[in-house]
Amino acid sequence: xxxxxxxxxxxxxxxxxxxxxxxxYSNSASQSFxxxxxxxxxxxxxxxxxxxxxxxxxxxxxxxNRASQYISLLIRDxxxxxxxxxxxxxxxxxxxxxxxxxxxxxxxxx
Amino acid sequence: EAQVTQNPRYLITVTGKKLTxxxxxxxxxxxxxxxxxDPGLGLRQIxxxxxxxxxxxxxxxxxxxxxxxxxxxxxxxxxxxxPNQTSLYFCASSTLAGVTDTQYFGxxxxxxxx
Numbered sequence: 001x002x003x004x005x006x007x008x009x010x011x012x013x014x015x016x017x018x019x020x021x022x023x024x025y026s027n028s029a030s031q032s033f034x035x036x037x038x039x040x041x042x043x044x045x046x047x048x049x050x051x052x053x054x055x056x057x058x059x060x061x062x063x064x065n066r067a068s069q070y071i072s073l074l075i076r077d078x079x080x081x082x083x084x085x086x087x088x089x090x091x092x093x094x095x096x097x098x099x100x101x102x103x104x105x106x107x108x109x110x
Numbered sequence: 111e112a113q114v115t116q117n118p119r120y121l122i123t124v125t126g127k128k129l130t131x132x133x134x135x136x137x138x139x140x141x142x143x144x145x146x147x148d149p150g151l152g153l154r155q156i157x158x159x160x161x162x163x164x165x166x167x168x169x170x171x172x173x174x175x176x177x178x179x180x181x182x183x184x185x186x187x188x189x190x191x192x193p194n195q196t197s198l199y200f201c202a203s204s205t206l207a208g209v210t211d212t213q214y215f216g217x218x219x220x221x222x223x224x
Binding site for chain 2: 004041042043044045046049087096097098099100101102103
């Protein structure tokens with residue numbers, strides 16, 4: 001069983017749309033959660049960390065549900081520049097290991 | 111400029127010919143890590159290091175070696191590469207205190223083993 005699972009998509013949405021991605025993780029000992037963005041096989045870059053209380057950064061909102069073991073990312077008012085692959089990442093703090101989902105592909109269409 | 115560098119960026123080699131991919135960071139980070147990325151499998155952690163002379167296996171360590179003799183460098187060694195090690199490799203680093211926070215990734219090394 002994979003540690004982290006994501007819907008690979010692709011998600012094709014028009015500019016201005018709201019889109020949501022979900023990610024589930026299997027290990028209840030997981031301590032830290034992140035969303036990274038990866039453009040066209042370039043290096044991943046941190047989009048935002050995910051906190052238990054939920055957090056927002058501009059048009060991006062991340063939520064964590066520990067009981068159901070999933071995290072989500074909401075993008076409002078999608079821009080063409082949001083087109084990328086979004087990676088869900090989980091850290092098992094006890095082992096300092098990171099587990100990445102396979103990524104969800106987003107294309108924002110003019 | 112704060113960065114993680116990897117060399118080479120592209121490499122084509124043949125089965126069994128030992129190779130080393132270098133990784134260097136200029137941010138004085140304690141934590142460094144190697145990943146491979148394959149279609150449909152995402153990024154998988156190969157090895158990581160919490161500090162100098164401290165290394166641990168990640169999810170897919172077979173066929174790889176690492177060393178951490180200096181804080182800034184974390185080379186990945188393939189003693190006898192095989193075609194199933196053809197992949198895109200990323201090195202990453204972060205502060206130890208921030209090991210649960212931002213990882214900074216290098217630009218990637220695309221390796222092909224024939």
